[in-house]
Amino acid sequence: MQRLEQRDEVEMLALMLLIRRFEERASQQYQAQKIGGFCHLYIGQEAVVTGAVAAVREDDYIITAYRDHAHALARGTSANACMAELFGKATGCSRGLGGSMHFFDRQNHMYGGHAIVGAHVPLAAGMAFASRYRGEDRVTLCFFGDGAINQGSFHEALNLIALYNLPVVLICENNLFAMGTSVKRSTSLKQIVDRAEGYDIPGEIVDGMNFREVRDKLTEIVGSIRKDPHPAFVEIRTYRYRGHSMSDPASYRTKEELEKYRLDDPITRLRAQLTREGKLTNEQFDQLDKKAKETVIASVKFAESSPELPVEKVYDYVYFNGAVEAGVSPAKRQESAADAAAATE
Amino acid sequence: MREITYRQALNEALAEELERDPNVFLMGEEVAEYHGAYKVSAGLLERFGPKRIIDTPISENGFAGLGIGAAMVGLRPIIEFMTFSFSLVAFDQVVNNAPNMFMMSGGQFNIPITFRGPNGPAHQLGATHSHATENLFASVPGLKVCTPATPRDAKGLLKAAVRDDNPVLVLEAELLYSSKGMVEPPDEELLIPLGQAEVKREGSDVSIICYAQTVPLALAVAAQLEEEDISAEIVDLRSIKPLDEQAVFNSIAKTHRAVIVEQDRAFCGVGAEICYRIQKNLFDALDAPILRVSQEDVPIPYNERLEKFVLPNADKLMAGVKKVCYA
Numbered sequence: 001m002q003r004l005e006q007r008d009e010v011e012m013l014a015l016m017l018l019i020r021r022f023e024e025r026a027s028q029q030y031q032a033q034k035i036g037g038f039c040h041l042y043i044g045q046e047a048v049v050t051g052a053v054a055a056v057r058e059d060d061y062i063i064t065a066y067r068d069h070a071h072a073l074a075r076g077t078s079a080n081a082c083m084a085e086l087f088g089k090a091t092g093c094s095r096g097l098g099g100s101m102h103f104f105d106r107q108n109h110m111y112g113g114h115a116i117v118g119a120h121v122p123l124a125a126g127m128a129f130a131s132r133y134r135g136e137d138r139v140t141l142c143f144f145g146d147g148a149i150n151q152g153s154f155h156e157a158l159n160l161i162a163l164y165n166l167p168v169v170l171i172c173e174n175n176l177f178a179m180g181t182s183v184k185r186s187t188s189l190k191q192i193v194d195r196a197e198g199y200d201i202p203g204e205i206v207d208g209m210n211f212r213e214v215r216d217k218l219t220e221i222v223g224s225i226r227k228d229p230h231p232a233f234v235e236i237r238t239y240r241y242r243g244h245s246m247s248d249p250a251s252y253r254t255k256e257e258l259e260k261y262r263l264d265d266p267i268t269r270l271r272a273q274l275t276r277e278g279k280l281t282n283e284q285f286d287q288l289d290k291k292a293k294e295t296v297i298a299s300v301k302f303a304e305s306s307p308e309l310p311v312e313k314v315y316d317y318v319y320f321n322g323a324v325e326a327g328v329s330p331a332k333r334q335e336s337a338a339d340a341a342a343a344t345e
Numbered sequence: 346m347r348e349i350t351y352r353q354a355l356n357e358a359l360a361e362e363l364e365r366d367p368n369v370f371l372m373g374e375e376v377a378e379y380h381g382a383y384k385v386s387a388g389l390l391e392r393f394g395p396k397r398i399i400d401t402p403i404s405e406n407g408f409a410g411l412g413i414g415a416a417m418v419g420l421r422p423i424i425e426f427m428t429f430s431f432s433l434v435a436f437d438q439v440v441n442n443a444p445n446m447f448m449m450s451g452g453q454f455n456i457p458i459t460f461r462g463p464n465g466p467a468h469q470l471g472a473t474h475s476h477a478t479e480n481l482f483a484s485v486p487g488l489k490v491c492t493p494a495t496p497r498d499a500k501g502l503l504k505a506a507v508r509d510d511n512p513v514l515v516l517e518a519e520l521l522y523s524s525k526g527m528v529e530p531p532d533e534e535l536l537i538p539l540g541q542a543e544v545k546r547e548g549s550d551v552s553i554i555c556y557a558q559t560v561p562l563a564l565a566v567a568a569q570l571e572e573e574d575i576s577a578e579i580v581d582l583r584s585i586k587p588l589d590e591q592a593v594f595n596s597i598a599k600t601h602r603a604v605i606v607e608q609d610r611a612f613c614g615v616g617a618e619i620c621y622r623i624q625k626n627l628f629d630a631l632d633a634p635i636l637r638v639s640q641e642d643v644p645i646p647y648n649e650r651l652e653k654f655v656l657p658n659a660d661k662l663m664a665g666v667k668k669v670c671y672a
Contacts, residue, residue: 061418095451104450111417112450116441122407123442126414126422133370133396133420153437156407163402317448318486320455321510 007054009270010280010288012211016046016267017292019070022079023242025296026069026086026100030246034304035086039100042070044241047266048173049074051214052141055222059109061127064143066101066115067173067240071143075110077103083299089306096309097317117178118144118151121170125157128166137226140168147178149195150186158231162199167229169221170201173208174237179244180252196233208238209261211270346527354496354528355385355461355517358503359423361531363393366421369507372399372408373425373462382427383463383522409435409460413442413512416458423507426462429516430476443512444487459506463519464492465558465608466656472644477609479557482514483585484613489513489539491584494560496526498583501537509539518558540587544596548578551666552596552603554619556582559606559657566662575670585615590622597623601632602669606657611639633669638662 023041030039042049045067053062053074064071072082077093085092086100094104094113101115111127114120124142131138148154149172161168174192176183189195196203204221207213214236221232239261243250250258274280349357362369371386377400380387390398401408405426412422426432432439439460446454466475483490489511493499499517506513529535545560546567555563560581567577580596582589597603603623605616616637623635641655666672 063414092451094449094453097451098449102449104453106450106453111414111454112446114442116437119410119437119442122410122438123414123417125407126411126416126420127418128414129411130415130418130420133415153406153410156404157410159402160404160407160411317452319489319511320447320452 009274010284012050012054013267013270013274013280014288014292015074016050016211016270017289018079018295019046019050019073020267021289021292021296022069022073022082022299025300026083027242027246029086029300035100036088037099037101038066039086039246040067040244041240041242041246042067044261044266045173045175045208045238046070047211047214047270048171048208048236048238049143051211052143052171052218054215055218056139056141060138060222061109061111061131061140062143063111063120063124063127063140064113065117065120065145065148066113067145068101068103068113072103072105072110072113075105075108077105077108077110079295079299080302081105083296083303084306087303087306088308089303090309091302091306118148118154120144121148121154121157122160124168125161125166128161128168129164131167132164132229138167139222139225141171142168143171143173145178146172146174146176146183146192147181147186148172149192158195158199158201161231162201165230167225168231169218169225170196170231170233172233172235174235175240177240177244177252180248182252191235193233193235201231201233203233203235206234206236208236209264209266209269211266212273346529348525349496349528350522351496351499351518351524351526352383352385352522354500355503356387356389357531358500358507359386359389360392362423362504362507363389363397368419368421369423370397370399370420371423371425372401372412374401374403374427376400376425381425385522386425405431405435406438409438410442412458413438413446413456416456417446417454421457421507423459423461426460428474428519429462429464429478430474432460432462432478433476439482439488439512439514440485444485447487447511455510456512457510458512459503459515460512461503461506461515462517463522464516465519466640466645466652467519469647469649469652471647475645477640479516479585480609480614483615487512488586489584490516490586491539492516492518492557493583494518494521494557494581496524497528497535498537498543498581500528501535502539502583505536505539508536513539516557520558521561524561537583540584540589542580542582542584542589542592544578544592545581546577546579548576548600550576550600550602551670552578552580552593552600553662553666554580554582554593554603554605556585556607556615558608562657562659562662563606566659566666569659569663570666573672575666575672577666588618590626593619593623594626597627598630601630603631603635604638604662604665604669605635606638606662606665608657609640610642611637612642614639633671636665636669638665
């Protein structure tokens with residue numbers, strides 16, 4: 001099997017740190033009421049998306065559910081554009097019109113940010129269908145939580161994906177809880193990966209607290225799909241340290257359970273691996289962390305000082321290329337957050 | 346011009362758009378090997394192959410979503426619902442994904458997709474298979490909805506829908522697939538812009554506002570009214586959204602009287618919106634209250650006599666027109 005040139009592990013550790021510090025700062029800004037609506041944090045799950053993006057090309061498609069800040073950051077969306085989105089600003093990755101649950105970045109092939117549980121799995125099927133239709137060797141990574149696997153749209157999509165043999169990696173980020181309902185209380189199966197078997201899709205279980213395992217397993221799968229398009233399913237076992245959303249004290253689980261996972265922290269683990277192998281010093285790690293913190297603090301400043309869209313602009317985002325009601329200017333498609341920022345200047 | 350059926354007109358529109366743009370594909374239940382439950386896609390599989398004419402399992406929510414995902418990355422899907430009564434299974438995709446993506450992504454992702462299929466009550470199909478869905482979808486910002494009543498409009502509107510860069514619903518009239526009408530020859534490009542009503546018959550005493558299956562009904566009633574010296578103008582909306590309110594206003598400014606005959610339900614129906622716009626803009630021009638002829642506010646019964654009673658019909662429309670004309 002042809003092996004992709006792997007992205008530097010220290011760089012990926014830096015990305016995990018950026019995600020963690022970003023989420024911590026988002027939590028703080030949410031409590032300071034700078035961020036509205038719902039806010040779902042990814043802390044604890046960093047190795048999943050980081051390991052996955054390390055296994056794919058920049059032009060592969062990525063789509064996820066509502067716990068999506070990390071997926072945009074991992075795809076290369078700037079912390080500035082992500083924080084500004086949380087602040088509802090025009091410089092945000094979705095111009096402040098999507099919010100925490102709807103991060104999009106066309107340029108970096110991040111296709112959302114979808115907040116109806118399971119409803120984006122058919123979209124992933126369509127994106128992969130398009131790749132196949134055009135004869136491209138792109139792979140679509142579709143992330144979803146353990147809660148999505150009991151939705152009708154998930155099942156319909158899996159059948160279509162298998163039936164049409166589409167190049168999708170279905171990535172179940174199993175953090176054991178759909179909101180407050182444990183997998184045991186929501187799912188008739190002993191293990192989630194068995195869902196794939198029902199659709200003749202090959203499935204595997206991966207340790208989501210181990211960056212290297214996620215990356216290596218996905219590299220293997222993606223390489224196989226690129227050679228000969230087919231679907232695959234991975235159940236990546238992970239854990240979120242925080243509640244489902246900011247308002248959730250997570251009283252449905254024990255302190256001991258949380259502590260057990262914290263001891264297995266994905267950042268600590270990769271750091272230890274790299275240190276042991278002589279690839280990272282403590283000083284270097286501190287530098288990486290310092291840089292992540294600085295980037296995130298700067299993103300808050302950027303978000304605070306960014307403009308909002310003028311209210312009358314709201315009509316521009318209903319119909320593309322021509323508005324329905326008279327007097328409303330036709331909207332132009334934005335290619336990226338940078339375009340969005342430029343358009344407000 | 347030549348005379349073809351509504352079904353043939355739709356078939357020509359599909360074939361022409363598939364021929365013109367390789368990004369266009371047709372997907373739905375029984376569209377390929379069965380040639381469509383209503384035979385609208387007859388011959389397309391043979392002509393364009395299984396890559397572009399795609400049969401699906403019975404999974405409306407799944408394949409509607411697949412279409413939206415494909416549209417996000419540049420394809421232009423035509424998704425057939427065997428009937429729009431089944432689109433309710435895909436309501437989440439059609440209502441929550443397709444029209445919201447452009448706003449949610451800050452203008453990065455528009456969804457150029459066409460959802461099409463028969464809509465509205467037909468003959469004795471019972472409550473689950475008789476939905477007129479236009480009011481459900483027209484109330485959603487981001488969707489466009491058109492309702493062709495003639496073969497010419499069916500062809501021109503479907504072609505315009507496929508070329509539109511937004512999600513468009515083409516609600517075909519289930520009872521009109523075999524109806525005939527004059528249409529331009531195939532070598533003449535026929536595009537009818539979304540949001541343009543058409544006066545199907547000129548008149549001076551009363552405006553009958555109609556669309557889809559109520560257009561032939563209104564035309565038949567107008568012919569009867571003529572014998573009683575009432576001259577009815579027939580305004581076919583053709584699109585529900587965008588709504589050509591100016592065409593409605595122009596007609597009523599002339600006739601000063603209006604009856605709206607719609608195939609959907611009265612409560613929160615299409616006619617309610619039109620009434621509001623008429624009174625807001627033409628209050629002083631009206632010589633009588635606006636009247637609506639709609640479905641009765643009940644699920645559609647199977648029994649033929651009861652079904653006829655529940656749906657808009659010639660007697661009800663005739664009575665309505667006479668009432669607003671004080672005849």
